Amino acid sequence: MSRQLGDHHRRFLQTMMTIGITSEKEAKTLYQHCCETHKTQCAPDRLEEFIEAINSRLQPMFMQIRKGMSEEDGQQHYALVNTAETDITRMTSDYADNELELFRKIMDLIVSSENGKASSTDILNSADMMTSKKLKKGETQQLLLRLVQDKWLCESQGEYNLSTRCIIEMEPYIRAMYQDQVKVCHICHNMAFQCQICENPSCGIKIHNPCVARYFKGRMEPHCPACDDFWPHEIPEVRELHSLSKR
């Protein structure tokens, strides 16, 4: 069902088009700001409905504001995504064919890795095995820089992982392309890349780091929620969400 939009919806959408992705907390602030700017009544607990109204008009344009979780901090985020036929569509105007080929190779590496990361050495190696026009070492490094700048990848200490925005936008693509390889988190059922894995070989479930933190918080001896084996990994601390602690 499509609804009439007001200027507050339109301003929210315009901001999303500039920033691409935002945390739920920021989205709430932005929602309020847009309502104030256009003197519309604002119901802070109705952000979902507000975004739903925008989506009802966006979907026919193959676009959507989609919600998803950040693997870094477990927080909910909203990303403006493209839902058209192929999911790398949004990248095609910014990247050349061979650059997209390398990006797909990077995704292969990340999806098949245990920790959701690909090292720059591995990426440079796979750049050597490209079928389309090969990228030189310097070009590959430039490309990685751009992919980070454009918020498709994140980098830390020479390792690359998929950004939250990329995971939210590419989810249908990744699920279809890597059906057999991609696993979901046992706790939140979202796709899991950066996570901990149960070491029992007949189990091997994955749990996101922030989900691990929340699930095992306060338990003396952590056990796998699926097979009940001892959970041998270090349990990260739950990150406090300042916005929620007030309530």
Added chain:
Amino acid sequence: MTQRKRPSNTLRLSQSKRQSNSVMTQEEDEDVTFTQPSSSQVQRGLEKLTPAQVDQKTAEVVQYILVKDQKKIPVRRAELVKNIVKDYRTVYPEIIKRAKRIFEQVFGLKLVEIDPKNHMYILVNNLDTPAAAASPVKCPSNPKTGLLFVILSVIFMKGGIVRENQIWNTLKKLRVDPGQRHEEFGDVRKVVTEEFVRQRYLEYTRIPHTEPIEYEFRWGHRADMEVSKAQILEFMGQLHEQDPRSWSQQYREAHTGSSSSQNASSSQTSSHASTSRK
């Protein structure tokens, strides 16, 4: 309704192929062959299509223009017809009409034809108050915007046309030397005379009968649409600690909107809004 096609070896949509200059000129030629269909032709064309087909085509056009707009590149009608509209060219006016409506109703943007001869479109903001005002969300700011603002200010204050040298001299005073590589902007001369011109923020034309050849700058179409002259005057006032009213000619132009009425009205509402917000 929309099928998810997943070609295994190609993930690019043919519509968004990179445009080279040679393609552009070819498109210009092709535009001559594209004649705007009459309203009865459009009517007959629509009868042959389902509403869903027309909606789908409209959505593709909207997407294409949005992608181009991200880089501030104007869209040519010829390019649109050739890459997207294709077999739907008989209903082209209807599709553009619908796209315009969607830009306004959903995105708060206005699709404007800036060059009626070459049929070029750009998107400008259609919302009343200045977007940047006090958004709580950090938007990535383009460092080049400041550079552009300075150049537009110089042109506006000098009456609308400025010789190239004057611009370079002003920039040198601000430690931006067009002859040297700039840390943030890169090749400054290229940004100013090519990028800003391509984006239609500036016009860069040869002054006739000059030896050696000289060029001059004017405001481009996009600047006319998007940039508030009142805001520039305000900025100049702060810079020189002077009342904007003291530049009477510029002040009149900024507040009556001799060249762009839309702009003047939007800047007026924005100053209203800011005063009432105390």
